[in-house]
Amino acid sequence: MSDMLSFDDALQRLMQAARPLVEIESVPADAALGRVLAEPVVSGVHVPPLDNAAMDGYALLAADWQAGACLPVSQRIPAGSLGDPLQAGTVARIFTGAPLPLGADAVVMQEDTETGAGGIRINRPPRPGDHVRHRGEDIRAGQAVLAQGTRLGPAQLGVAAAVGSTRLPVYRRLRVAVFFTGDELIPPGEPLPLGRIYNSNRATLLALLTRLGVQILDLGQVPDRAEATVSTLEQAAREADVVITTGGVSVGEEDHVRAAVQRLGRLDLWKVAMKPGKPLAYGQVGDADFLGLPGNPVSAFVVYTLFARPFLLARMGAPTSPPLSFQVPADFTWPRPGSRREFLRARLEAGGVTLYANQSSGVLTSLAWADGLVDIPIGTTVRPGDTVRFLPLGEWLQ
16 A cells, blocks of 8 residues: 555645646637636626616605505606606606616515505505615626636626626637547447447546536547557647546556556556545656546546546636535445545435445446445444535536
């Protein structure tokens, strides 16, 4: 174990090596989902632009209200229209989002009114500001509404639209090349000879990278041959910012990726005291970063989630922060203290967090079942009712 890095040390070293992109391009806001802002977005307008009604109802000057009295309706103001100045002693029929007329300072909900002789009777005393959304309440002109480094999701694009942005300055897409090793692997759809398995890692990794929003160069399946591995790695490093592989980074006679990286570049990190996922490799080949994920499908998924994803986000120009986690009661027993930090596939239930029955690194169905990972420190046992750290996968895989 002495030649293994701790989980925290390995992650720190990996993140320190991440070099953010610097090239900037302007893209239509409608095409910016998943991209990372290279400059702040500053609003040129107030949102809302005018005081407006937060409810359907009646706009009035609150001081005009008298118990039991009816106030005449002097005008009707739908959303998108500007009303006339409010006549003293009257109310304006107003709809949600419509600007308040000059002279009004409150809106009463239509549910609090009734029709009376000559107008509207208001059954509850209004106060200035009731049900009014004030000018600039959400956004002020000149305010930076989205910071540099923001990864643009649906809410962020909505904010950009709210201030009138049609194009956004973003970092160019990170180019990620992937290839997969293992002569035992067969593409789905082909006949499956005895002793072979379908390649699930390709489908999983490509889906993860697509969701992240990088530009993918898929170099496919590479035979377990030293020269084929070297040739593919050379091409990947020429054409991509980051190269990711699965398999081939262990010490077996047919594991050629690690040797190819050392032949063409350098290997800076290898083997982490964690389970699943010990054979994590990081290095550089030319100007490209290299990340070697384990070949077992669960190990590859966990290492991608805990290491590759934050590294890629940092390379994309997005600031990184510790993943969301929280403490929950265990609804399981973990009787054997491990010599590596363990990440167990788990699911939140009414009684606490429970584990998938088979924690083998080859059981991919455990990931389809799980909604998070339980983080078990080295040397720790768990009994029902103990508090454990739970990391929800949904937060990480956006």
